[in-house]
Amino acid sequence: MIEVKNLYAGYGSGDVIRNISFKAARGENLCVLGPNGCGKSTLLKTIARIIDYRGLIEMEGRDIAAFPRKALARKVALLTQVTQVFFPYTVYETISLGRYAYCEGLFKNLSLADKKIIESVMERLDIAGLRDCMINELSGGQLQRVFLARTLAQTPDVILLDEPTNHLDLRYQIELLDFLRGWVKENDKTIIGVFHDLNLAKRFSDAAILMQNGVIAYSGKIEDVLAGKKLQEVYGIDIHAFMRESLARW
DSSP: OEEEEEEEEEETTEEEEEEEEEEEOTTEEEEEEOOTTSSHHHHHHHHTTSSOEEEEEEETTEEGGGSOHHHHHTTEEEEOOOOOOOSOOBHHHHHHGGGGGGSSSSSTTOOHHHHHHHHHHHHHTTOGGGTTSBGGGSOHHHHHHHHHHHHHHTOOSEEEEESTTTTOOHHHHHHHHHHHHHHHHHHTOEEEEEOSOHHHHHHHOSEEEEEETTEEEEEEEHHHHHHSTHHHHHHTSOHHHHHHHHHHHO
């Protein structure tokens, strides 16, 4: 589905990520792990072509640099961490923005198929009852589900998730990740997601890349990455001992 080769990117004159290379297949959930500041979010923004880069990003063998912006939006969607709301749209209108890449204008040109997709994702994410609410009146967890619905309404082949469970309580974290995992398998899509919670990463992912100081320190199956010695080196803590201690307290 997607292959990244020798990728460099950053802000201004400095590179935040350096010489990044990996592949993600159809039907695969790939997580990106690492401490704060290691370049995880920068990597997602680069794949979404939000920031300039050097190297190559291919989708099904085609350089994404050759895609017009709307065509790329039909292939790749990015869900960033929700922090602020700058526009007073309703929930339905916000999710409708996910269909922009398929329309000539906003809202008024939605087809019957567009509307069915919007209604479907609202039902799947349990926000249909919020359709007429203004998004600046929602809780952080509700807002996160609305923006995820907008991302799914975009019907891309690759979804990039930056801390997708941000603001969600434990129940919704588990339900959301189980839903996304099933959605990827059923629809032959690909997700590349940034996670801080290693338990959630293990539950959700098939494979992982572990980043440190802008480079990939280790990559492979999620079980191998979490069991490897590199984990303690990257995070500066014996995570396995911490997990055992936490479990013993239960």
